[in-house]
Amino acid sequence: MTLASQIKHAAKDALKVLYPDAAIELSTISVNQTKPEFNGDYTVVLFPFLKLLRQKPDAIGKQLGDYLVEKTGLFSGYEIVRGFLNLTVTDAHWVSFLMNHFTDAHYGERSKTDRRVMVEYSSPNTNKPLHFGHMRNIFLGAAMSEILRATGNQVVKANLINDRGIHICKSMIAWMRYADGATPESTGIKGDHLVGDYYVKFNDVYKEEIAQLVAGGMDEKVAEKESAIMKDAQELLRKWEDGDKEVRDLWQMMNGWVYEGFDESYKRLGISFDKVYHESDTYLLGKKIVEGGLRKGVLFKKEDGSVWVDLREDGLDEKLLLRGDGTSVYMTQDLGTAKLKYDEFKLNQSVYVIADEQNYHIQVLKLIMKKLGEPCADGIYHLSYGMVELPTGKMKSREGTVVDADDMVSEMINLSREQTEQSGKTEGFAQDELAKLYETIGMGALKFYLLRVDPKKRMIFDPKESIDLHGYTATFIQYAHARICSILRKENVAISPDCTKFQSFVQVTELLPLEKKIMLALEEYPLILSDAADEFNPSSICNYSFQLAQMFNTFYDAHSISKAESEEKKQLRLMIIVMTASVLRHAMHLMGIRLPEKM
RNA sequence: GGCCCGGUAGCUCAGCUGGAUAGAGCACCAGCCUUCUAAGCUGGGGGUCAUUGGUUCGAAUCCAAUCCGGGUCACCA
Numbered sequence: 001m002t003l004a005s006q007i008k009h010a011a012k013d014a015l016k017v018l019y020p021d022a023a024i025e026l027s028t029i030s031v032n033q034t035k036p037e038f039n040g041d042y043t044v045v046l047f048p049f050l051k052l053l054r055q056k057p058d059a060i061g062k063q064l065g066d067y068l069v070e071k072t073g074l075f076s077g078y079e080i081v082r083g084f085l086n087l088t089v090t091d092a093h094w095v096s097f098l099m100n101h102f103t104d105a106h107y108g109e110r111s112k113t114d115r116r117v118m119v120e121y122s123s124p125n126t127n128k129p130l131h132f133g134h135m136r137n138i139f140l141g142a143a144m145s146e147i148l149r150a151t152g153n154q155v156v157k158a159n160l161i162n163d164r165g166i167h168i169c170k171s172m173i174a175w176m177r178y179a180d181g182a183t184p185e186s187t188g189i190k191g192d193h194l195v196g197d198y199y200v201k202f203n204d205v206y207k208e209e210i211a212q213l214v215a216g217g218m219d220e221k222v223a224e225k226e227s228a229i230m231k232d233a234q235e236l237l238r239k240w241e242d243g244d245k246e247v248r249d250l251w252q253m254m255n256g257w258v259y260e261g262f263d264e265s266y267k268r269l270g271i272s273f274d275k276v277y278h279e280s281d282t283y284l285l286g287k288k289i290v291e292g293g294l295r296k297g298v299l300f301k302k303e304d305g306s307v308w309v310d311l312r313e314d315g316l317d318e319k320l321l322l323r324g325d326g327t328s329v330y331m332t333q334d335l336g337t338a339k340l341k342y343d344e345f346k347l348n349q350s351v352y353v354i355a356d357e358q359n360y361h362i363q364v365l366k367l368i369m370k371k372l373g374e375p376c377a378d379g380i381y382h383l384s385y386g387m388v389e390l391p392t393g394k395m396k397s398r399e400g401t402v403v404d405a406d407d408m409v410s411e412m413i414n415l416s417r418e419q420t421e422q423s424g425k426t427e428g429f430a431q432d433e434l435a436k437l438y439e440t441i442g443m444g445a446l447k448f449y450l451l452r453v454d455p456k457k458r459m460i461f462d463p464k465e466s467i468d469l470h471g472y473t474a475t476f477i478q479y480a481h482a483r484i485c486s487i488l489r490k491e492n493v494a495i496s497p498d499c500t501k502f503q504s505f506v507q508v509t510e511l512l513p514l515e516k517k518i519m520l521a522l523e524e525y526p527l528i529l530s531d532a533a534d535e536f537n538p539s540s541i542c543n544y545s546f547q548l549a550q551m552f553n554t555f556y557d558a559h560s561i562s563k564a565e566s567e568e569k570k571q572l573r574l575m576i577i578v579m580t581a582s583v584l585r586h587a588m589h590l591m592g593i594r595l596p597e598k599m
Numbered sequence: 600g601g602c603c604c605g606g607u608a609g610c611u612c613a614g615c616u617g618g619a620u621a622g623a624g625c626a627c628c629a630g631c632c633u634u635c636u637a638a639g640c641u642g643g644g645g646g647u648c649a650u651u652g653g654u655u656c657g658a659a660u661c662c663a664a665u666c667c668g669g670g671u672c673a674c675c676a
Contacts, residue, residue, distance in 0.1 A: 027616095030617085030618070032618075034619095035619060035620090037619085037620080038619080043618090043619085045618055045619090047618075047656060047657070048618095048656095050656070051656090081619075082619070083618085083619085083656085083657095084618080084619060125676080162676070165675090165676065166675080166676085167675095167676075279676095304674090306674065315601090315602075316602085316672085317672070320673085320674055322674090323674045324674070325674085327674085329673095329674065329675085329676085330675070330676050333676095355670095356603085356604070356669090356670065356671090357669095357670055357671070358670095358671090358676095359602095359603060359604080359670075359671070360602080360603080360670090360671050360672065361671090361676095363602095363603090384603095384604085386604080386605085386669085386670090387669085387670085389669095419638070420638085423636095423637095423638065425636075425638080441638090452612080452613095453611085453612065453613095454612085454613085456604070456605085457604085457605065457612085458604090458605075458668095458669065458670090459611085459612090460610095460611070462610085462611075465610085465611065465624095465625070468624090468625070469638060470624085470625080470638060470639095471623085471624040471625060471638095472611090472612080472613095472623065472624040472625085473624085473638090475638060476624090476638070476639090478638085479636080479638050479639075480639085482636070482638095483635080483636055483639085486635070486636060487635050487636095490635065491635085539612095539613085540613090543612095543613060543614095543623090546623080546624085547623085550623090553639055553640065554639095554640070554641090556635075556636095556639080556640085557631090557637095557639070557640040557641080558640085558641095560634075560635065561635060562635050563634075563635075598636090599636085599638080
């Protein structure tokens with residue numbers, strides 16, 4: 001239990017004793033951290049009690065304050081300021097808090113349970129390389145997986161690869177026509193980029209053909225359907241569905257190139273999956289579910305043979321589930337995959353990390369599953385995130401404004417190298433250590449930039465700002481961590497020291513405000529982590545980590561650790577910074593960000 | 600038009616289960632390196648929390664309406 005909620009309960013018990021006739025609910029008691037301009041650590045707001053107790057705030061505050069100080073032993077004193085009871089926690093409590101937790105590498109985690117959660121993220125199409133928008137998805141999914149794991153869940157990280165459909169056929173057609181047999185090996189181009197190049201080529205040719213047809217007097221809508229290259233692509237899709245060997249072979253070869261490229265990108269991003277689904281394997285499964293729904297009478301068939309679900313009583317529309325010719329649509333395959341996931345892992349929750357433009361789609365998916373009585377329905381959760389936009393407008397691959405993921409990664413790493421060289425902090429590093437450091441800094445900055453914003457909000461990606469390694473960035477946190485490690489090195493203290501070494505030194509009574517401030521923040525970490533899990537929002541952890549790093553920097557500037565006023569103080573401060581570094585490492589690890597010991 | 604999401608400093612964002620004088624970062628101005636890493640620290644200017652009304656001891660936070668921006672409502676995925 002957090003200190004704040006301990007205080008809440010203590011206050012409730014106290015009021016019950018002090019005012020036996022008044023029934024004070026726990027929910028009417030509000031406990032916050034005391035604002036820095038006042039004395040105290042935690043504040044109980046007295047206003048809600050005025051009516052119930054028919055007393056003035058000062059009177060209630062005095063009774064409550066006296067009682068709490070006397071009976072709990074948790075507080076050394078209190079002040080009442082205009083209806084707020086500011087309680088000061090004893091220094092002894094903080095010291096024992098430190099002793100109990102400062103070497104715990106798992107501090108803040110919840111104990112493990114049997115709750116099974118799948119987090120599906122990335123889920124790329126195989127016709128083009130990953131771009132910047134995908135990175136928000138990927139980092140969110142990876143971070144949430146770690147956060148859910150740290151809060152007690154059994155997590156399965158899943159990737160559903162959209163490897164079939166007209167989009168990949170477009171790349172295939174263009175490759176057949178224009179590539180002259182080019183392969184990643186023959187060209188030296190990364191596989192996903194090579195295939196992406198032909199997707200772009202397709203669109204160029206397509207646009208040109210439409211323009212010509214329109215110039216010849218054809219209506220644009222008709223021209224879009226009459227374009228020769230588009231017809232070829234559709235023909236190719238039909239052949240693929242029929243299982244045409246040549247087409248399937250080409251498809252397999254080109255997808256193989258893309259997978260190699262993706263694997264390289266994932267590796268560089270520090271991303272992995274426990275389970276990979278391919279849409280080509282799962283897209284037929286939904287049909288069975290639809291047939292079952294028909295038999296149950298939950299779904300209905302129209303004259304042309306198409307199958308629908310009626311969602312009008314839920315305030316939505318009718319929704320198509322199978323085409324008249326029996327082929328499946330997007331929703332059909334998602335029904336199948338949802339059930340497959342559930343059956344395979346007996347999931348309590350299935351998280352979909354998908355952009356908010358699909359809010360409606362997931363809502364419908366969940367609703368249909370519910371109507372069909374599928375047990376997976378309740379566990380479906382859409383982690384919806386806003387689009388990433390450029391300052392100039394939206395990122396759309398066809399408009400040429402796309403920022404490629406691989407390029408972005410390289411750019412960040414280059415920048416961290418320039419920055420480090422410029423600051424002259426390369427001394428004492430071996431070449432390979434430096435390379436690793438640049439990657440740690442560059443990737444950290446990238447991940448942090450994308451995770452520090454509330455997922456549900458749209459965000460603007462300003463290339464200039466994103467490469468800033470000052471201020472509210474991972475670099476800032478990494479730097480604070482490196483400074484701590486530097487002190488620990490000089491004091492011969494291990495990063496995760498043996499706590500018994502410190503036992504004898506804990507007799508400190510007078511805590512400085514800045515010492516206490518950091519401990520207050522450390523005490524809060526489990527709650528921050530817990531909230532991030534409950535709200536599916538890693539940004540609060542970014543925020544917290546930055547603030548904690550900032551507190552350390554302020555402390556570092558104001559008070560010396562190695563030359564503290566006394567040996568006891570020095571030991572206390574060492575414990576504080578050991579725990580600070582440990583919490584920062586834990587928090588950043590959840591985001592997939594490493595903290596160097598030297599930079 | 601229906602439904603969903605957003606609007607807080609010049610810019611990018613916190614704060615939103617109601618609590619004290621609304622906070623960071625960037626940018627701008629002024630200071631701080633013979634002392635543990637200046638990728639840092641301290642101070643300053645900068646706000647009608649979109650607007651209006653309501654709820655109450657108290658509203659950026661809750662409710663309603665309005666305005667602005669985005670998304671979505673396909674036999675596309």
